[in-house]
Amino acid sequence: xxxxxxxxxxxxxxxxxxxxxxxxxxxxxxxxxxxxxxxxxxxxxxxxxxxxxxxxxxxxxxxxxxxxxxxxxxxxxxxxxxxxxxxxxxxxxxxxxxxxxxxxxxxxxxxxxxxxxxx
Amino acid sequence: xxxxxxxxxxxxxxxxxxxxxxxxxxxxxxxxxxxxxxxxxxxxxxxxxxxxxxxxxxxxxxxxxxxxxxxxxxxxxxxxxxxxxxxxxxxxxxxxxxxxxxxxxxxx
Numbered sequence: 001x002x003x004x005x006x007x008x009x010x011x012x013x014x015x016x017x018x019x020x021x022x023x024x025x026x027x028x029x030x031x032x033x034x035x036x037x038x039x040x041x042x043x044x045x046x047x048x049x050x051x052x053x054x055x056x057x058x059x060x061x062x063x064x065x066x067x068x069x070x071x072x073x074x075x076x077x078x079x080x081x082x083x084x085x086x087x088x089x090x091x092x093x094x095x096x097x098x099x100x101x102x103x104x105x106x107x108x109x110x111x112x113x114x115x116x117x118x119x
Numbered sequence: 120x121x122x123x124x125x126x127x128x129x130x131x132x133x134x135x136x137x138x139x140x141x142x143x144x145x146x147x148x149x150x151x152x153x154x155x156x157x158x159x160x161x162x163x164x165x166x167x168x169x170x171x172x173x174x175x176x177x178x179x180x181x182x183x184x185x186x187x188x189x190x191x192x193x194x195x196x197x198x199x200x201x202x203x204x205x206x207x208x209x210x211x212x213x214x215x216x217x218x219x220x221x222x223x224x225x226x227x
Contacts, residue, residue, distance in 0.1 A: 035216065037162075045154070045162065045205050047216040061215050062120070095161055103209040103216075105152035105167040112161055 002026035004034075004096050004110035011116045012086050019082035020113045022096030029077035030054040033102055036070060036081050037095040039112075048094075051079055052102075086117045121210035123219035130225040137193040139222045141206030144187065149208040151189040153182060156221075157202045165204075166191060193224070201226045 007021040022034060036048040049060035053072035060070070072079045079096060094113050097106035124142040131137040141151065151169050154162035164173050166182040169189070179194045193200055206219040 037218075044203075044221040045156075045207075045218040047207075047218055049215070059215060062213075097162075104150075105164050105207065106154075106162070107164050107167070107173060109161040109163070 002098075002108050004098060004108055006094075006096060006110040006113045009114040009116070011118070013119055014086055014088055014117055016086050016117075017082070017084050018086055018115065019080050020094060020115065022079045022081075022110050024077045024079070024098065027098075030074045032098050032100070034072065034079040035097045035099065035106060036068075037097060037106075038064075038092050039095065040092045045095075048081075053077075053079060086115075088117050088119075090115060091117050120213055120215075121208070121217050123206055123208065123217055125204075125206060125219040125222045127220070128223045128225065130227055131196050132227045133196055133198060135196055137196050137200070137224055139191040139193075139204050139206075139224065141189040141191070141219050142187055143189070143208065146189050146208065147184050147186040149184075149210075151182065151184050152207045153180075153191045154205045154207065155200075155202045156205065162205065196224075196226055198226050200224060 005023050030053050033050045033052050035050040038046045048064045051058045051070040053074045069082045096110040098108040153166040155165045156162040165180050169184045170182045181192045183190050203221045205221045210217050
């Protein structure tokens, strides 16, 4: 079964750093892009960017460029999304998702990681 | 950047047909994908490349695309179809994905 399993919910303080993960299984992880999608409480889906685990090529939405860092460790089939200094406005659910083909639809989604940033 | 516009809400009675629109400049030239998201759950792909359905998605879900508007049509609506629906395209000019704002489908 093809699936993406994300790390658990996190509660952090403003200014702290954080790295959340997304582990793929059931397919050749290196051969498919992984996208990240933000959903703020009660709001819609926002495309953050994508990473190709095979060579760590990344594409960021201008809205998220410089705000987060995407990375991947292909040896353990895991993609990461990290922040160096969290803000309260980073409070959201974060989903990783996989397109079958580059620039295609997200056919596989992780279960989401809730990040709460509060003092 | 490319903008997709969806109505915030659509309401329909059980058994009727729901149509959810997604407007965008010359969206008819793009591949449109639709996702269903129920409360507390991750999104699920229900229609892709305009009118194709993943396995397991009922035939009641269909899509179309024309010039400046794409449409997700749900026939014989059931209570279980109540959810938020999002359209999505790839914007080649910015080389990134774009989601519409989402439409809440209410089954009366």
